[in-house]
Amino acid sequence: MIIEEIQKKFIELFDVDPLLVYSPGRINLIGEHTDYNEGFVMPAAIDKKMFVGIAANGFSQARIYSLDFQEEFAFDLQAFGPKKGHWSNYIMGVTSQLQQAGYQVKGFDIVFGGDIPVGAGLSSSAALECAVGYAISEIFDFKIPKRSLIQYAQKAEHVFAGVQCGIMDQFASVLGKKGHVIRLDCRDLSYEYFPLDLGDYQILLVDTQVKHSLANTAYNRRRHECTEVVLMAQQNQVGVTSLRDLRLKDLDEIKPYIDKEVLGRGEYIIEENERVLEASKALKDGNLEKLGTLMYASHEGLSNKYNVSCPELDFLVDQTKPLDYVLGSRMMGGGFGGCTINIIEKEKIKNFKESIESSFNSHFGKSPKFYEISLEDGTGLVKT
Numbered sequence: 100m101i102i103e104e105i106q107k108k109f110i111e112l113f114d115v116d117p118l119l120v121y122s123p124g125r126i127n128l129i130g131e132h133t134d135y136n137e138g139f140v141m142p143a144a145i146d147k148k149m150f151v152g153i154a155a156n157g158f159s160q161a162r163i164y165s166l167d168f169q170e171e172f173a174f175d176l177q178a179f180g181p182k183k184g185h186w187s188n189y190i191m192g193v194t195s196q197l198q199q200a201g202y203q204v205k206g207f208d209i210v211f212g213g214d215i216p217v218g219a220g221l222s223s224s225a226a227l228e229c230a231v232g233y234a235i236s237e238i239f240d241f242k243i244p245k246r247s248l249i250q251y252a253q254k255a256e257h258v259f260a261g262v263q264c265g266i267m268d269q270f271a272s273v274l275g276k277k278g279h280v281i282r283l284d285c286r287d288l289s290y291e292y293f294p295l296d297l298g299d300y301q302i303l304l305v306d307t308q309v310k311h312s313l314a315n316t317a318y319n320r321r322r323h324e325c326t327e328v329v330l331m332a333q334q335n336q337v338g339v340t341s342l343r344d345l346r347l348k349d350l351d352e353i354k355p356y357i358d359k360e361v362l363g364r365g366e367y368i369i370e371e372n373e374r375v376l377e378a379s380k381a382l383k384d385g386n387l388e389k390l391g392t393l394m395y396a397s398h399e400g401l402s403n404k405y406n407v408s409c410p411e412l413d414f415l416v417d418q419t420k421p422l423d424y425v426l427g428s429r430m431m432g433g434g435f436g437g438c439t440i441n442i443i444e445k446e447k448i449k450n451f452k453e454s455i456e457s458s459f460n461s462h463f464g465k466s467p468k469f470y471e472i473s474l475e476d477g478t479g480l481v482k483t
Contacts, residue, residue, distance in 0.1 A: 101212050102481060104166055105152040109210045112164055112171075117152030117210065118238055119481035122230035124148065124213075124221035125271035126302065126440055126472060127431055128280050128295070128390075129397050130375040132405060134265025136325050136368050137286040137341040139375035142267050143295065143474045144275020149213035149226035150481065153234040158206035163190055166212030176204060181259045189224055192255025193231045200251065202241050209234070216468070218310035220432020224260065225268035228252035233273075233478045246288070248478075249273050263319050275477035282379050286343055293382045295474060300387065300426060301445045305455060306468040307411035309436030318433050321364060321405065328365035331357050342368040360406075367404035371397060391427025391442055395420070398429035398439075407434025411463060415439045418455060425451070438470075 102119060109117040123144040130140035156162065162173045165186055172187045179195070181188050190209065197204050209231070215223040229252050236243040243251075252269040256262050270283055270290075279292040325342055331353045333339050347369055350362060374393045381389040398416050402408035412430040416439055419428040424444040431440040443451055452469050459467050 101150050101166070101214060102483070105150055105210045105212055108164060108166065109152045109154070109208070112210065113154060113156070113162070113208045115154050115208075117154050117208075118234065119483065120151045120153065120230050120234040120237065120478070121148045121481050122151075122226040122233065122272050122478040123275055123475055124215035124223055124226050125268055125275070126221070126304070126474075127267065127271075128440070129378045129393055129429075130267075130371060131397065131401055131429075131431065131434075132321060132407070133368055133371050133375065134267040134283075134285045135263065135322055136265075137343040138368060138372040140265075140267045140283050140285060141280050141293075141375050141378060142271035142275075142283065143280040144271050144477045145221070146473045146475045147213070147215045147221060147470070148475075149211065149215055149223060149230050151209055151211045151227075151230040151234045153207055153209050153231075153238055155238050156206040156208045160206050161190070161194065162208045163187060164210045166210065167217070176206065181261075188259040189227045189255065190231050192259030193228050193252060194235070195259065196251035196254050197232065197235060197241075197243075200247070202235075202239070202243070204235060205239065207235060207238065216306060216470070218436065219304070219306045219468075219470075220434075220437030221304075222268035222272065222432075224256065225252060225264075226272050228255050229269055229272045229478050237480070245273050245478075263322050271477070273478045275475060277476045278474050280382070280474070282375065286341070291379075293379060295382065296385070297387070297442065299445055300442050301448060302472045303441045303443050303448060303451070304431070304438040304470040304472055305415050305441060306438045306470065307409070307415065307436055308465060308467060309409060309411050317407065317435070321407065324361045324364045325368060327361055328353070328357065332365075343372065345369055363404040363406075367400040370400055370404075387426055387442065391425075394427030394429045394440070394442070401430055401434065405434075409435055411436070411459075411467075412439060414459065414462060415455065415467070418458060422447075422451070 128141040419425040424447040426442040
């Protein structure tokens with residue numbers, strides 16, 4: 100449906116058929132906020148996507164239309180810069196990165212839209228960045244390597260959107276593999292695919308409907324706090340460049356000299372890295388119960404040590420704990436809103452939704468949204 104809308108709008112605005120590209124959103128099974136600390140993460144591309152229709156226009160201008168915002172925007176390829184708080188930053192940011200990398204980007208037209216819920220922690224912005232980078236590469240035959248596309252998209256988020264994100268979102272969006280999660284080492288970008296065979300279980304996301312704007316939250320502050328722990332540790336140890344290099348016992352030496360809350364940030368990251376490695380083993384062994392236990396531990400750390408949860412997220416996770424048909428639950432994404440990720444018996448999903456909706460509504464005066472998720476391939480051309 101979205102693809103047909105994009106085609107129709109493109110012809111209406113620009114009178115040509117577009118090339119169609121998709122890039123998926125992502126979940127993260129476990130490993131939250133570890134990516135910008137050179138740690139391990141375990142994301143996957145999902146069946147909710149951003150779609151871009153694109154064509155060269157022969158001008159020195161980019162003309163864009165957003166289906167989601169029903170808004171047009173244009174910028175001159177020779178003179179443009181960030182537009183605070185505007186969706187166009189993701190497209191301009193990628194364009195700027197390609198130009199800086201030496202690619203001769205010429206005029207293009209874009210219509211885009213998608214079914215990734217905005218603000219739910221499913222990385223709709225990364226999906227748009229990756230789709231735009233791939234689309235520009237395709238129409239101008241740049242043959243940009245996928246690894247480079249990932250890095251350009253990440254840098255676009257840093258410079259134009261003002262969010263110092265790690266590389267996980269863009270990596271999963273571009274290099275996702277159907278039916279698999281990716282264990283990504285964010286230090287050297289080595290990665291390994293792990294099949295996620297859930298059998299009688301299903302991934303269900305529960306969206307709090309609490310929208311987060313990472314550039315205006317404590318996200319960037321967490322990065323600074325992690326750096327503070329590293330700088331303090333460097334005074335006692337040689338060879339420490341990130342929290343990846345530390346173990347919990349290493350923090351004992353700096354406890355007297357650092358704020359307890361800031362120290363907790365470091366503790367969480369160190370523990371979360373270990374959980375990702377344990378989750379890898381659990382998947383290899385087919386031990387879904389262990390995976391679920393690790394998910395609950397991850398949420399506990401995110402809520403109480405890293406302090407990026409919110410009452411709605413904590414409530415949803417707590418509601419699952421007495422339910423024997425829920426293997427695991429935790430908040431997912433940057434935090435301060437968005438979704439929980441849950442592994443639930445398929446045959447109990449209907450009852451679960453009804454129960455959670457009722458209790459959540461009673462507690463917060465609104466209803467959550469639910470998304471049943473499957474794991475899909477990363478960025479590519481739409482097959483029509």
